[in-house]
Amino acid sequence: MATGLVEGIEKLYTCRLLALSRPAGFGIQAESPAILTQVQIKTTMELFLEFLTQQWALVAALTAVIAMLFFHESRKSGPSLTPQQAINMINREEGLFVDLRDAEAFKQGHIVGALHIPASKVESRLTELEKYKSKPIVLVCKMGQQAGAAGKQLKTEGFEQVYKMNGGMAEWSNLQLPTVK
Numbered sequence: 001m002a003t004g005l006v007e008g009i010e011k012l013y014t015c016r017l018l019a020l021s022r023p024a025g026f027g028i029q030a031e032s033p034a035i036l037t038q039v040q041i042k043t044t045m046e047l048f049l050e051f052l053t054q055q056w057a058l059v060a061a062l063t064a065v066i067a068m069l070f071f072h073e074s075r076k077s078g079p080s081l082t083p084q085q086a087i088n089m090i091n092r093e094e095g096l097f098v099d100l101r102d103a104e105a106f107k108q109g110h111i112v113g114a115l116h117i118p119a120s121k122v123e124s125r126l127t128e129l130e131k132y133k134s135k136p137i138v139l140v141c142k143m144g145q146q147a148g149a150a151g152k153q154l155k156t157e158g159f160e161q162v163y164k165m166n167g168g169m170a171e172w173s174n175l176q177l178p179t180v181k
Contacts (some may be wrong), residue, residue: 066138082171089163090138111169136163141169
């Protein structure tokens with residue numbers, strides 16, 4: 001009895017899927033199941049929109065949670081600065097650029113006066129940064145993505161002014177700012 005019920009459910013489910021995958025009135029099957037027709041896309045979009053309207057509370061809650069997570073993570077790792085803001089802050093308050101890229105990328109070109117500490121070694125080299133605990137530290141990586149994790153580490157170790165540079169060295173190069181080798 002149970003086997004017949006499962007087979008019946010599978011048959012019903014399969015029939016509904018086939019009905020959704022073929023346009024009404026067409027007896028010709030698609031050459032490849034991977035090719036989506038306009039009717040299939042329209043049907044899929046209609047189902048998606050129907051889901052959104054029926055489950056609006058869940059969608060709103062998910063959106064709010066994602067926004068809060070993004071906001072929390074971005075604030076936790078420190079605020080971001082543009083390259084020009086970073087230069088002004090470092091010059092004005094005698095801060096430090098910390099380059100988090102690997103040794104090879106650092107040798108190809110880095111910001112004048114930047115201290116090279118690879119992202120994987122930040123925790124073991126904190127003593128080098130001790131004299132900058134109350135001064136601005138601007139973290140620089142390749143594209144501005146690794147700086148967040150290093151910023152969190154420094155914040156938990158008591159560093160007061162930790163910033164990450166928007167766009168990292170890619171943005172620095174795009175703005176044609178000076179580097180040294």
